[in-house]
Amino acid sequence: MDNKKRIIENVRTSYGELARDVASCCGERGGFASDSKVYDPKHIGKLPKEALAASAGCGNPNAIGELGQGETVVDFGSGGGIDCFLASNMVGENGHVIGVDMTPDMIDLANKNKSKMGAKNVEFRLALIDDTGIKSNSVDVIISNCVIVLAPDKDNVFKEAVRILKSGGRMHISDLMLTNELPDTVTADIDNWTHCIAGAELTDVYINRMRNAGFSKVEVVSDVPYRSGSETDEDWVASLRSMNILAIK
Numbered sequence: 298m299d300n301k302k303r304i305i306e307n308v309r310t311s312y313g314e315l316a317r318d319v320a321s322c323c324g325e326r327g328g329f330a331s332d333s334k335v336y337d338p339k340h341i342g343k344l345p346k347e348a349l350a351a352s353a354g355c356g357n358p359n360a361i362g363e364l365g366q367g368e369t370v371v372d373f374g375s376g377g378g379i380d381c382f383l384a385s386n387m388v389g390e391n392g393h394v395i396g397v398d399m400t401p402d403m404i405d406l407a408n409k410n411k412s413k414m415g416a417k418n419v420e421f422r423l424a425l426i427d428d429t430g431i432k433s434n435s436v437d438v439i440i441s442n443c444v445i446v447l448a449p450d451k452d453n454v455f456k457e458a459v460r461i462l463k464s465g466g467r468m469h470i471s472d473l474m475l476t477n478e479l480p481d482t483v484t485a486d487i488d489n490w491t492h493c494i495a496g497a498e499l500t501d502v503y504i505n506r507m508r509n510a511g512f513s514k515v516e517v518v519s520d521v522p523y524r525s526g527s528e529t530d531e532d533w534v535a536s537l538r539s540m541n542i543l544a545i546k
């Protein structure tokens with residue numbers, strides 16, 4: 298198996314385990330959304346506890362820019378569906394939200410959460426984010442929360458994003474990036490891919506990939522340390538940043 302396939306398989310296995318854990322043990326895990334301050338408790342309070350428990354993002358892509366009534370939104374790497382359900386309320390009954398995820402157990406969990414919510418304008422599709430099968434020039438907004446960092450071929454992800462967005466369409470990304478390259482020992486550990494670390498890139502490299510793919514404007518909306526800095530952290534941890542990016546096709 299080549300390295301890209303190996304990364305994809307490891308990531309799929311790891312998030313499949315998370316989805317099955319959440320489904321089998323009633324969602325008692327906190328999850329990123331409940332533990333962080335980037336989601337408004339008023340917005341997440343009514344979501345199924347399994348959607349919160351599966352939340353594994355590093356930001357809140359729906360807070361980067363407005364979603365309008367009637368818009369079509371695609372979530373790259375939708376997991377248990379948290380950001381799709383929030384987007385669903387923002388686009389209203391005439392809008393449409395498509396969550397794309399490559400992990401069958403995550404899609405099952407997201408569909409169960411959808412039934413609990415009764416969200417009619419949301420659907421989940423099993424696909425890779427660099428090959429979504431979505432019609433070209435058909436999407437108003439792409440959101441993505443801590444997923445592109447996991448993709449071994451980020452150029453193809455951004456090409457796919459540009460392909461499916463309408464002209465003037467937006468992309469709201471929350472993701473992890475770097476101020477300094479990681480040590481080889483860290484990137485060589487396959488588990489560090491599934492932990493959203495080994496696939497992280499320098500911010501300039503990531504943004505250049507977006508521009509080269511065809512985004513006309515790419516703006517860093519916020520940039521904060523990923524971890525607040527504990528004495529036990531190794532030095533390289535300080536170079537991990539949690540970034541919010543707004544891009545326009």
Ligand SMILES: C[S@@+](CC[C@H](N)C(=O)[O-])C[C@H]1O[C@@H](n2cnc3c(N)ncnc32)[C@H](O)[C@@H]1O
Pocket residue numbers: 308309312351352353354355373374375376377378379380397398399400403424425426427441442443444447448493
């Ligand atoms: C860190 S979790 C984030 C889930 C969700 N965005 C959230 O905020 O809770 C990553 C998710 O992306 C999916 N994923 C990772 N790489 C992917 C790829 N190349 N194509 C499609 N889905 C992918 C995983 O299956 C997993 O559900």
